[in-house]
Amino acid sequence: MKVVFVYGPPATGKLTVARELCRLTGLRLFHNHLTVDLAGSLFPHGSPEYFDYVQHLRREAFGRATAAGVDLAFTFWYSRESRPSVAAYRRVIESGGGEVFFVRLWCRPEVLEGRVADPSRQGWKIASVPDLRAALEAYPDSFETIPGTALEIDTSDLLPDVVARQIALHFGLEAAG
16 A cells, blocks of 8 residues: 655645546545545634544544555645654554655745635635735745655646656556556
């Protein structure tokens, strides 16, 4: 079982690249908003109950996917504050015999600001330049690298399919179909 852990700040192309990677390789998509949105429907965003439930849902999903041998592409916004969660997810996956491949996406700030207002982000993601700036100010370590990251890609000037092919090639992921 493999998990390609695609992370980076908002608007770096994590979801778009992960979708393309899944199309190319047959991985299943585990988008972080699946857990964020579910927890947010039950608890106030940012509350201890919210964070506990998000982490519980992700550990449970990784454990079940590992047990079933389901390969995943997972998207994530990393900051130092999330280090314990990342370590816990990794333990769940590796204790079940799975492998985790960390891929950091990043791009120039002006590109982030240009992408953040894209209509595809409206209604459920950070979707304005002021909101992006506030989020990055609140989490200035969003551009840091998770220890053990094997691949870092600047998506500023690359199309998502090119990035996905780079990831698949780097990790030797088989083409789907």
